[in-house]
Amino acid sequence: MDYLHTVHYYETDKMAITHHSNYIRWMEEARVDYLAKIGWDMPKVEAMGIVSPVLNVNCNYKKTTAFADKISIKVSITEFKGVKLGFAYEMRNEAGEIVCTATSSHCFLNTAGKPINVKKQFPDLYEVLNNLATNN
Numbered sequence: 001m002d003y004l005h006t007v008h009y010y011e012t013d014k015m016a017i018t019h020h021s022n023y024i025r026w027m028e029e030a031r032v033d034y035l036a037k038i039g040w041d042m043p044k045v046e047a048m049g050i051v052s053p054v055l056n057v058n059c060n061y062k063k064t065t066a067f068a069d070k071i072s073i074k075v076s077i078t079e080f081k082g083v084k085l086g087f088a089y090e091m092r093n094e095a096g097e098i099v100c101t102a103t104s105s106h107c108f109l110n111t112a113g114k115p116i117n118v119k120k121q122f123p124d125l126y127e128v129l130n131n132l133a134t135n136n
Contacts, residue, residue, distance in 0.1 A: 001037055003030035003073045007065050017064040023100050024057055027089050030073040031104070034087075038128060045125075050116060052085070052106045059102040063093065070094050080133035082119050082126065083107055088136075 003026075011022040032042055045052070065071060072092045079086030084107050091100040108116045119126040 001034060001075065003033045003075065005029060005071045005073060007067055007069045007071065009067050012067050017066055018069075020059070020061060023059050023061070023091065023102065026071065026073060026091070027057070027087075027102055027104055030075045030089060031087055034075040038132065040125060040128065048122065048125075049111050050122070050125075051109050051111060051113075053109065055084070055105040055107055057102065057104045059100055061100050063097055063099045065093060065099050071099065076136045077129060077132045078103065078136060079105070080129045082117060083115050085129060085133075 005026050007018055007022075011018050013019045035041060035045070070093070074090045074092075076088050077085065078088045084105060086103060086105045089100070089102040089104070090098060091102070093099050108118050110116050116122070118129070
């Protein structure tokens with residue numbers, strides 16, 4: 001279920017390496033792709049009245065990347081507590097070397113900004129996320 005990102009020229013800086021902020025964008029790309037692959041794409045989730053803001057992000061940069069590099073991003077669920085959802089990301093270059101490891105945490109809110117009890121209100125979504133969190 002890896003997501004593949006090709007580094008764009010505009011993502012590099014004056015030193016010709018990828019600017020560190022782009023890895024967080026790639027995490028979002030990979031996370032949205034992951035959710036779609038498990039049957040819960042963002043349009044579907046948002047149509048249900050759910051928003052999922054980012055609570056925190058942590059990145060550990062291991063190696064630099066540059067224009068045209070292909071970065072494979074493995075996404076997994078590390079934590080799910082009904083209201084809070086955690087992801088882990090492992091980014092590798094074409095040589096298979098880890099370039100970045102990262103985590104992000106998110107919560108589930110309704111469109112009014114109030115926390116949602118996913119287990120009670122959306123049991124199908126709860127079951128999928130809980131199973132993935134338990135099996136990782």
